[in-house]
Amino acid sequence: MPFLQTAAIGALGGILFTVLHLPIPWLLGPMLAVMVSARLLPFNLQWDKRMRNAGLIVIGYVIGRSLTPTALAEIFSQFWLMLVFTASLVALCIGIAYMITKLSGLDFKTALLGTIPGGMTQALVMAEETEGVDVAIVTMTQTVRLLIIICSVPIIVAVMPSEPLTVTEEIFHFTPSFVGYMLAATIAALLAAHFRFPTAYLIGPALITVILQLILPSEPMPAPIIHVAQLAMGVSVGLMLKPSEGKQKGALLYALLSGSILFVAASLLALLFYQLTDASAATSLLALVPGGLDQLGMVAHAVGADLPLVSGYQIFRLFFVLLIVPFIMRAIFNHIDNSHTST
Template sequence: MTDFILTIIIATCGGFLLEQVNAPLPWTLGPILAVSLTALVSGRRLRWPLFVRNAALIPLGYSMGRPFTLETGQAIISQLPFMLLATFVTICAGILSAWLMFRRTKINLTSCLLGCVPGGLSQMVILAAEMKEADLTAVTIMQTMRMLSVVFVIPFLAIHVLPSAGQSAHLLAVEHTGSLLVFALVAIAGAVIGKAVHLPTATLLGPLLATALYIVCSGHTAPVIPVHYLNMAQICVGSYIGTSIDLRKIRDYQGMGPVLIGSVLLVLAVSMLMGIALSCLTPADIATTFLSTAPGGLAEMGITALVVGADSSTMTAYQLTRLLFIMLCYPYIVKIILKKRGL
């Protein structure tokens, strides 16, 4: 219990400090940095219960499913071939980056495959935690550096380099907001069912899918979870990740830096080219298609879409398609690649 309380205090302080300097994802990255650095300096490994992390994933999964509306579903259906193509190209670029990382460093192939594919920091680290062969520290470092690069570079390009999209191309329908209690039960049921059918990261993906399905079937708008509760959930997830990281192993990752920078530039270049191609093949403007294919988080890309006047519905559809494909299918792709190489 003493370790648990100490970890909470350290993690909360880390999140608060990063929020004060306006760092991206402060309540996830703050606890990760604070807890892992404390363990490095003190030489004492802190502990965090797995069931607390799993419980915290439920509201996060719900929040990720909230943007899904009937309009988003229609956009996915109408442009599904392009979305799958964009997802396929992005994953191929990530796998190529992973292969280069594996060849140039001493990091195992499983960790490289999970660290280089743009599936989101939290999602890929959670997947890594569930795969015994993965080096959680290496995956977290790779995903964190990729995420930081994307968070700073993509909004800058969208706002200052790409032509403005003007006003958003769609109108939001007026819908009734559903009860938070009902949606909470839906999210919990999704987590339970996800566990029962052995979904990867079931307590995250189950609530996401259940929430999206309920929104489409009921026509209700999912209510927003108060930000303080989401911050608490992020602290729980970040604390678990922080206690799983051993920063003393960084010295074993010689050569990671240059390859990681190259892999981030490769994925960004591929995203830009896909955005240009999709703007020619679909009615969407370049700002919308670029944010749709950008290897960033849904929240960060959504905020950027609002700032530049891009079509947030189309952007959400593309981002959710990539996220769902990576969460549902990518673990099996990794296993197939490893099996082919006899690992």
């Protein structure tokens, strides 16, 4: 069965990365193993979307549990800092798109939609709805950007100097309240998906966990379950990043160039954030780099970064890009169209 073959390849990748002591083994191992196998093996690899969604529910619970009242107060106290850094990242993306346009002759609308640091789904929907945009190039650019970030960030964070943490190891107990949390997280995920929340299967469980832990004790998620969730996510991302046939070499060059420049620019912003705040270098990078909340949340949890702060910044950026950036882009596109019409 294709599903079992895919699961076995992902598990082998996780085991190999664990044996080699590579960073985030149960995320990066399955992801790279499946991505390479999809290219080299003669059979078709498949993955059930429900496995990915189940993994997101687990990660959502872990993130929500970290968002204690104290952590939330710290996040809200940095609202203006979040706004400034998020707006700066979006402005950098616009500048990078303009530079790519001048260097390559690529249409500015296509370059901007390929560079903007939102979710891939949102970018592709806007690309399909915007006249004159090359959807294939937008898809490749967003995919390559995601690949650069997912592969680079865990390795960079793993080699960063870290301060010793005094963390009390929590012991999992299978309690009725834990069962209640899992049921509530699943229901919240389904409701969030029904109402079309962004990253619904992660945001829904995170929100309900934040609320429930005000009145009910919560249990730490067992490490084996987190590893399975990481495997489910890694396999899903690996299949999504499977190289597509028939893409132009020029499109790949644009994607590599814009993705690399964006990653460097975001890293410089993270360095500034590190200098201005008392956050660690790893936390600063994970909070500012434009990746997915699910993948970066797992990395933050695995390396001992400040998960609430990372989640807060990534969630803020997600909603900023979803709610504010479309209006900015429409205004830019209308200005371009009006300029072309007047000339």
